Amino acid sequence: xxxxxxxKKGQINTPDELSxxxxxxxxxxxxxxxxxxxxxxxxxxxxxxxxxxxxGILRESSAEDPALFSTWHPEPHPLxxxxxxxxxxxxxxxxAWRRRxxxxxxxxxxxxxxxxxxxxxxxxxxxxxxxxxxxSASMLDANNLGAVLTPNALKxxxxxxxxxxxxxxxxxLRVLAAFTKAAEIDSQAALxxxxxxxxxxxxxxxxxxxxxxxxxxxxxxxxxxxxTEYILYLQxxxxxxxxxxxxxxxxxDGSADGGSGGRPQPQxxxxxxxxxxxxxAMDQLLALVRNPQxxxxxxxxxxxLRFFIVHGFYILVKDIPRSKVAEAxxxxxxxxxxxxxxxxxxxFFSVMGELNRMPLLTLDKKQAAPGVMPRRYLGVTESxxxxxxxxxxxxxxxxxxxxxxQPLLTIxxxxxxxxxxxxxxxxxxVAEGIRTRYKxxxxxxxxxxxxxxxxxxxxxxxxxxxxxxxxxxxxEAAETLDEVCECYSKVLASDESAAKGHSGDxxxxxxxxxxxxxLVSFLAKPSNMLRKLTETVFTAFVSxxxxxxxxxxTQVLLDKDGSVDDQGEEDDxxxxxxxxxxxxxxxxxxxxxxxxxxxxxxxxxxSDSEDKGQANGKLVPVDEELREKIREALGESxxxxxxxxxxxxxxxxxxxxxxxxxxxxxxxxxxVLKKEKRELQLTIQNFKLRILELANIFLSKQSSSPCVFxxxxxxxxxxxxxxxxxxxxxxxxxxxxxx
Numbered sequence: 001x002x003x004x005x006x007x008k009k010g011q012i013n014t015p016d017e018l019s020x021x022x023x024x025x026x027x028x029x030x031x032x033x034x035x036x037x038x039x040x041x042x043x044x045x046x047x048x049x050x051x052x053x054x055x056g057i058l059r060e061s062s063a064e065d066p067a068l069f070s071t072w073h074p075e076p077h078p079l080x081x082x083x084x085x086x087x088x089x090x091x092x093x094x095x096a097w098r099r100r101x102x103x104x105x106x107x108x109x110x111x112x113x114x115x116x117x118x119x120x121x122x123x124x125x126x127x128x129x130x131x132x133x134x135x136s137a138s139m140l141d142a143n144n145l146g147a148v149l150t151p152n153a154l155k156x157x158x159x160x161x162x163x164x165x166x167x168x169x170x171x172x173l174r175v176l177a178a179f180t181k182a183a184e185i186d187s188q189a190a191l192x193x194x195x196x197x198x199x200x201x202x203x204x205x206x207x208x209x210x211x212x213x214x215x216x217x218x219x220x221x222x223x224x225x226x227x228t229e230y231i232l233y234l235q236x237x238x239x240x241x242x243x244x245x246x247x248x249x250x251x252x253d254g255s256a257d258g259g260s261g262g263r264p265q266p267q268x269x270x271x272x273x274x275x276x277x278x279x280x281a282m283d284q285l286l287a288l289v290r291n292p293q294x295x296x297x298x299x300x301x302x303x304x305l306r307f308f309i310v311h312g313f314y315i316l317v318k319d320i321p322r323s324k325v326a327e328a329x330x331x332x333x334x335x336x337x338x339x340x341x342x343x344x345x346x347x348f349f350s351v352m353g354e355l356n357r358m359p360l361l362t363l364d365k366k367q368a369a370p371g372v373m374p375r376r377y378l379g380v381t382e383s384x385x386x387x388x389x390x391x392x393x394x395x396x397x398x399x400x401x402x403x404x405x406q407p408l409l410t411i412x413x414x415x416x417x418x419x420x421x422x423x424x425x426x427x428x429x430v431a432e433g434i435r436t437r438y439k440x441x442x443x444x445x446x447x448x449x450x451x452x453x454x455x456x457x458x459x460x461x462x463x464x465x466x467x468x469x470x471x472x473x474x475x476e477a478a479e480t481l482d483e484v485c486e487c488y489s490k491v492l493a494s495d496e497s498a499a500k501g502h503s504g505d506x507x508x509x510x511x512x513x514x515x516x517x518x519l520v521s522f523l524a525k526p527s528n529m530l531r532k533l534t535e536t537v538f539t540a541f542v543s544x545x546x547x548x549x550x551x552x553x554t555q556v557l558l559d560k561d562g563s564v565d566d567q568g569e570e571d572d573x574x575x576x577x578x579x580x581x582x583x584x585x586x587x588x589x590x591x592x593x594x595x596x597x598x599x600x601x602x603x604x605x606x607s608d609s610e611d612k613g614q615a616n617g618k619l620v621p622v623d624e625e626l627r628e629k630i631r632e633a634l635g636e637s638x639x640x641x642x643x644x645x646x647x648x649x650x651x652x653x654x655x656x657x658x659x660x661x662x663x664x665x666x667x668x669x670x671x672v673l674k675k676e677k678r679e680l681q682l683t684i685q686n687f688k689l690r691i692l693e694l695a696n697i698f699l700s701k702q703s704s705s706p707c708v709f710x711x712x713x714x715x716x717x718x719x720x721x722x723x724x725x726x727x728x729x730x731x732x733x734x735x736x737x738x739x
Contacts, residue, residue, distance in 0.1 A: 012045065018057050019079035021045045026082075026097060046083075046101040051110055059115040059125070076128045080135075083107070088139045105147045117152035123167050126156050130171045133157070137178035142188035149196035158203060161210040176214045183218040190218045191226035195233050199244075204280045220293040228300050231285065235307055238281040240333045241274050271337065278340045282308075286347045289354050296358065298381050302390065303327065305351055309394055310405075311336060312344030313471060317404040325398050328405060341408060345472055348391075352468065353529030355379060355387035356461065357536060378536060379461055386457075388464035389431070395471055396428075409473040416475055423478035424470060427463050430485045434460045437492065451543065452495070458540035459488045462518075465533055480518055487514045512541060516549045520556060523690040531690060538694050542701050550698070550707055554714040556691050558721070685731060692734045699738060715739060 012018050022045050041049040058077070086094045087104045101107075115121070116129030136148040160172035179197070183190035197206045197215065207215045222230060236244040285304050288294060307327045310316070316331040323329045336344075356379040379387050399405050411417040438456045441449045462484055469477040490511040519538055522530040695715065699708065719735045722728035 012040070012054070013057065015057055015060060015077040015079050018045060018054055019077065019082065022079070023082065026094070043100040044097065048102045048106065051102050051106065055110040055115065058111045074127070076132055080132060084135065084139060088144075104144065108148055108150070112148075113150040113152050117150070117156050119152070126160075127168055127171060129153060130156065130160075130168060130175055134171070134175045134178045137175065137182045140182075142186055142192050145182065145189050145192045146196055149193070149201050151201045154197065154202045158206075158209050161212060163211075173212075176210065176212055179214055180217045183221040187221055187223040187226045190221045191230055193218050194222075194230055198284075199233075199237075204277060219288070219291060222294065224295050224297055224300070227288070227294060228303075231288065231300055231303060234281045234284050235327070238278050238307075238311075238332070239330050241277040241281075242333075274334060275337055275340055278336070279343055282340075282343055282347050286350055289351050301355065302381075305348070305355070305387070305391060306394055308344050308348035308351060309391060310399065312341060312346075312348045313395065313408050314399055315406045315408055317406060320402065320404050323402060323405075325394065325402075328399065328402065349468070349472070349527060349529040352388060352391065352465070353532045356465070356529070357532055358387075386461055386464055388461060388468060392428075392464055392467045392471070396424075409471070411475065420470060420475055420478050423481045424467060427467055427481045427485060430488060431460050431463045434463070434488065454540045455491075455544075458537045459484070459491075461533070462537050463488075465529075480521070483514060483518055487511045487518070490514075510546060510548055512544045512546060512549045513552060515541060516545075516552045519694075520552055520691065523694075524687055534690075535693065535697065539697055539701070542698055545698055545702065545705065545707060547707050547710060550711050550714075553691050553695060554711070554718070557688055557718045558714070681727070685728065688731055689734055692731070692738060695735075696738045712739065 012021055025044050040053070041047060046054065058079070060077070083101070085091060086097050086101060089095065112129050112132055116125040116132070121129075133148055133153055137145065140148065156168070157172050157175050160166040160168040161176060163169065166172070179193050183193055194215065196202060197218075198204050203209045207213055219230075233244070285307065289301060289304055303326070306325055310325065310327045311332065314328070316328060319331050320329050359378060381387060381390060400407070411420060434456050438453055438460070441456065442453050463481065466477050466481045466484065470481070488511075494511070516538075519534045522534045695711070698705075698711070702708070715735055715738065719732060719739070722731045722735070725732075
């Protein structure tokens with residue numbers, strides 16, 4: 001036979017001989033008949049039945065046959081070009097051979113995944129594998145791309161993409177670039193890449209592991225359909241990490257090559273790994289909401305919002321297949337820990353912070369359905385409903401009424417429960433009244449009506465978000481709700497009086513003052529959502545600002561309760577330096593910007609600190625509280641004879657050890673108090689920075705207001721107070737930038 005003669009009577013031992021045999025079979029264009037090779041089965045040499053024979057040939061392992069495979073070449077054998085043409089090319093004559101050769105998935109697993117990429121493989125073989133992976137990413141469609149995203153292959157990519165010192169670093173980066181390019185071409189391929197790179201074959205923190213932005217780039221390429229599927233993938237990974245999560249829940253965060261760029265990590269308990277995977281899934285969902293490159297659609301945004309509501313505020317007793325809320329149909333396995341539930345609530349409010357400031361989803365006014373509000377309104381759905389209302393309605397109208405859904409946060413005190421429930425009912429009624437009033441004013445369609453509409457909308461936004469605070473267990477929000485409802489009532493009464501030609505009661509407290517006071521109380525909290533909400537509501541009412549309302553802001557800025565006692569700080573530092581010399585501790589707080597010059601000498605002995613203090617012309621006052629604590633530690637030995645000899649031993653070794661322990665405790669407690677003091681000062685400083693942000697909004701939008709001159713004067717006074725204080729430099733820079 002022709003092939004037998006050319007290939008030494010069927011003895012195929014090298015890739016060249018295998019390639020020649022396969023090409024001759026293709027060129028003949030006939031069935032097996034005359035092209036049959038002795039001892040080879042099937043219709044071609046690359047038939048599935050022959051896989052055990054030729055996988056070793058394609059691996060080209062010198063360990064198996066040094067005589068044949070001792071010479072290495074930088075590119076994969078040209079036979080792979082022929083195979084890719086057969087598997088994925090458009091040539092009709094080659095496509096006819098697809099059924100006569102081994103399936104691509106089987107070939108990849110046998111030769112590439114378990115050959116080129118096996119853990120013990122040489123860098124030369126891994127180099128071939130990475131080149132084939134790069135080529136596959138550019139040639140395979142979404143249906144076949146997942147076949148090459150195998151565990152060993154991705155581990156090799158991750159391990160070699162972290163640092164330039166890796167010998168395969170450049171080709172690993174080319175593979176990542178090929179992934180990104182494939183996602184740009186096909187959004188469905190982007191979904192396949194996302195689920196595989198962060199799933200069982202890859203590692204959940206893929207970008208962190210590879211020190212790249214691969215996942216971030218791929219996510220931006222998702223269309224609505226694949227994006228919805230990716231959200232479902234993340235939700236399933238949260239609900240059952242062991243079934244839908246990463247490979248190796250026991251290897252997550254990378255005890256091997258993966259989770260942290262190849263650095264070995266300490267072993268975690270199973271519960272900690274499950275929590276970690278769920279935290280990751282929640283972070284990805286939040287990142288989708290924050291990503292401005294994604295197509296903003298109400299459907300998938302609402303799905304994420306409801307998901308965080310269900311798992312942050314409720315406990316699912318059992319699966320509820322027919323639940324009206326789709327996200328409440330499947331109960332998490334295993335049960336959610338307190339940490340995860342707290343994380344879900346935190347991310348819920350982060351999502352609300354984004355949605356409250358998100359422009360209307362309809363692209364423009366012409367495309368909007370009848371009755372839909374213009375684009376300038378923020379925090380609304382396509383139907384004109386506030387996102388905060390959607391969240392509250394999901395709770396009170398759907399989840400609270402379901403039999404197998406239990407609220408996570410309950411009120412044990414009956415009196416408090418009654419107050420909260422009454423505040424909730426009143427607030428919902430007021431919010432619904434605002435909506436009615438809003439529609440009435442909007443129908444007038446003039447400039448004044450538009451401004452009032454925005455303010456009424458701000459009231460509604462404020463009330464629904466305060467109801468969410470109530471749901472989160474912040475029951476003091478009930479009192480704030482009453483204040484906001486009362487403030488709205490006064491505004492409504494003022495509007496009605498103005499419509500009738502009457503003037504309001506001048507002696508009554510202005511509604512805007514009450515409102516600003518409420519907004520300032522929000523800024524005192526660390527919630528980013530409340531900060532964004534405050535800025536939105538303040539902007540709506542900025543044209544209504546009076547001197548009395550602005551004084552609420554300036555009083556906070558000029559309040560000296562949060563000023564820094566520099567002398568007190570120096571006293572503490574000097575005493576710590578003295579302690580550092582005696583105990584050899586040398587530990588300092590790491591708060592950047594809060595460390596004074598004196599703290600730099602905390603490792604010196606007490607005499608040095610004293611000398612430096614005297615050199616600067618400063619007398620260090622005695623800390624009577626510290627002296628008393630040391631006297632208590634000394635006990636009876638604190639009463640000393642002034643005539644006692646310096647050589648007299650006051651303590652034996654055991655007493656000295658006890659005294660050292662007590663002294664260490666005294667100074668440790670003092671360090672804790674000092675750290676708490678610094679944290680308090682930082683909190684006050686951040687609070688005032690948020691107040692200055694409101695000041696900036698007022699001055700930028702109401703530069704012609706008659707209140708501007710008095711307000712600027714107060715800001716100048718504040719700048720003079722903080723100008724000479726290095727610790728208050730951020731406040732000084734902020735107020736100067738405003739002025």
